Amino acid sequence: MSEHPKQLLLVGAGAIGQLIAHQWQCAKLPIVTLPRSPGRHADFFDYHFRDYQSARTELCRIPIINDSDFSSIQAVFIAVKAYDLESVFRRLDTLGVPHDRPIICAHNGLVDLTTSRPCYTWITTHGVTRSNRVTEHKGLGSDWIDARIQHHQQLTEQLHTAFPKLHFDADIKARQWQKFCLNCVINPLTAVNQCLNGELLKEQYHEQRRMLVSELVSLSQALGYRLNTADLLVLVEQVCEATAENQSSMLSDIKANRKTEIKALTGYALKKAAELGVNLPTHAALYHQFNQLYLR
Ligand SMILES: NC(=O)C1=CN([C@@H]2O[C@H](COP(=O)(O)OP(=O)(O)OC[C@H]3O[C@@H](n4cnc5c(N)ncnc54)[C@H](OP(=O)(O)O)[C@@H]3O)[C@@H](O)[C@H]2O)C=CC1
Ligand SMILES: CC(C)(CO)C(=O)C(=O)O
Structure with a gap:
């Protein structure tokens, strides 16, 4: 056999x-x-x-x-x-x-x-x-x-x-969406500021972090995901803390001159938001800043 x-x-x-x-x-x-x-x-x-x-x-x-x-x-x-x-x-x-x-x-x-x-x-x-x-x-x-x-x-x-x-x-779609949201905060922010994940916990990023999270929560709710700003903020902070010494995969790509996943992260969020009539001004500004810096 x-x-x-x-x-x-x-x-x-x-x-x-x-x-x-x-x-x-x-x-x-x-x-x-x-x-x-x-x-x-x-x-x-x-x-x-x-x-x-x-x-x-x-x-x-x-x-x-x-x-x-x-x-x-x-x-x-x-x-x-x-x-x-x-x-x-x-x-x-x-x-x-x-x-x-x-x-x-x-x-x-x-x-x-x-x-x-x-x-x-x-x-x-x-x-x-x-x-x-x-x-x-x-x-x-x-x-x-x-x-x-x-x-x-x-x-x-x-x-x-x-x-x-x-x-x-048993609800991997919700888990994937939650991870998507935290990557939409951590990855582009570490890329434009050229910093390790842990540095995002500094006071100087507090307001931008909170705005990015709260806009993602509006989008999540429009898509039917049950997320709230306080929980998602805690999650983002926990991952920044646990991976404080890590260079995000997006910053690694920038440094190695590789293509980045910005379209599959912020780009995807902006596309979905436009379809649903949700406003994501902080993400749009970050996307613009990212493209100004790195779009080749
Ligand atoms: N790094 C991290 O800390 C984390 C990463 N992620 C996610 O995991 C995913 C992978 O990221 P990461 O491991 O960092 O990326 P890497 O760039 O380190 O690895 C991707 C690998 O895939 C190879 N590859 C690409 N296309 C092919 C193909 N057609 N056939 C065979 N091999 C191929 C690449 O080869 P080559 O070297 O030739 O380009 C490279 O070795 C990404 O979506 C990332 O966002 C998730 C959590 C944490
Ligand atoms: C978990 C985290 C934020 C680790 O850096 C990641 O997913 C990435 O770098 O793409």
Whole structure:
């Protein structure tokens, strides 16, 4: 009798992808990766990872999948930027990754994407900074996954083993929206001010933080989400505190001269607000400031 496939395929071995791979490998579970550019004839993707708890840096390696055989894959974990998502799904189709394999998507921001593949949202508030030399887990957060994934029994057991504190969330849409809101505050603010997440707790950002949050609450209510300003402000502050030493993914992109997720964050919020007739003047001003500084 053939063994059930059980490898996790990681697409996007960047900051968050390496955090996931590290935890998966610490639990001695099998993982392979698919690099962005194939054909480099390497058998492994190597990375240096600095663990938060032990503060030790280790050389880690993930085998690169032979991209003509995906039969051993039991699930795909996608940890790319929101704007790369569509091309990753096209690539999975082109390469013939079986359609029944569950796909876990861990991006920030919101994109309108249609696929017939079984997709499950992963939300994370961990803070990870990647440089050419090392990837550092700099802020301890939490992880949530769409509870429907529990239909996949073997994968669920592996998830429990690798991420003992993972929350299985029955209302992942609300969780994703809440995370979207906090990223609409933290990411562009850290990017335009070129500061670490913790610096946003300073008095000088207090009023702007509060206005950004209260406008997002108006939008949330128009969309039917039950959020209030006091709770969302506390959440933003908690994440800034827990990831105080982290450089947000958006500031990392600016510094590395990469495309940013501003369209999938503030851009998406402004688009939804325009459709619903909600006013977001503080977000519009921040978007304008961001584009003045960085639009190339
Ligand atoms: N960093 C953080 O602290 C947090 C990030 N997030 C979110 O997680 C998501 C990932 O962010 P992060 O890990 O920081 O980003 P990174 O840029 O560090 O990693 C993304 C990785 O995806 C790779 N990639 C892109 N397209 C493809 C493709 N078609 N095939 C294979 N690989 C591909 C990139 O390759 P290449 O290097 O060649 O570009 C890169 O290695 C984002 O939505 C981010 O907002 C969420 C919470 C915290
Ligand atoms: C949680 C946080 C704010 C960590 O920096 C993040 O999501 C990001 O950087 O994109």
